[in-house]
Amino acid sequence: MIERGTVVRVAGERVGVRIGGAACASCGGCSGQAREHVVLAANRCGRELREGDEVDLTLPTADAVVSGLLVLIVPLLLFLPFYFLPRAFGPAVREEIRVLCGIGGVALGFLLNLVVPWRKKAQALPEIVRRIERDAP
Numbered sequence: 001m002i003e004r005g006t007v008v009r010v011a012g013e014r015v016g017v018r019i020g021g022a023a024c025a026s027c028g029g030c031s032g033q034a035r036e037h038v039v040l041a042a043n044r045c046g047r048e049l050r051e052g053d054e055v056d057l058t059l060p061t062a063d064a065v066v067s068g069l070l071v072l073i074v075p076l077l078l079f080l081p082f083y084f085l086p087r088a089f090g091p092a093v094r095e096e097i098r099v100l101c102g103i104g105g106v107a108l109g110f111l112l113n114l115v116v117p118w119r120k121k122a123q124a125l126p127e128i129v130r131r132i133e134r135d136a137p
Contacts, residue, residue, distance in 0.1 A: 001061070002129070007053045008038055015049055015128060017041045017057060042125040054132035075109025082108070 009016030020036030041057045043049060082105025086093040 002056050002058045003126070004054060004056055004132070005039075005041075007049050007051055007055060010043075010049050010051065013043050013046075014125075015041050015043050015055075017055060017126075017128070019057075040125055042127045044127060047128060047131055049128070049131060054134070055128045056130050056132065057126040057128045059126045071110075071113055074113060075106040078105035078109040078112075079103075081105065 003019050005017035005019035007015055008018050016038050017040075018036050018038050039057075041055075047055075049055065079102045083098050083102035086098050086101050
């Protein structure tokens with residue numbers, strides 16, 4: 001996926017890029033609200049960039065898929081053990097308690113995605129693929 005943005009900060013190979021607008025609204029990752037975000041991107045090819053330059057950046061599909069799986073699958077996988085955990089304390093545990101424990105497992109899964117380093121390792125920085133040349137007035 002290629003996204004267009006505006007450079008807001010340059011620090012060597014790492015560049016802050018403001019993205020947003022219609023593409024953000026269609027993604028739904030932020031509850032479908034059209035907002036602008038500043039993301040950190042890699043400038044591995046050493047393009048000469050300045051604040052205000054427009055650039056195209058891309059995130060490899062595999063990295064996006066892995067990140068999405070971690071965010072969605074880890075909480076769902078934790079639902080099952082937490083749902084069945086109360087039965088270890090006795091077979092007469094009410095269904096409501098088991099469901100609440102399962103929901104607790106889902107919450108723990110989301111919390112793990114926030115704090116455990118595996119998510120950071122799976123998230124590669126988007127890469128700047130080109131600088132958009134502006135027409136001279």
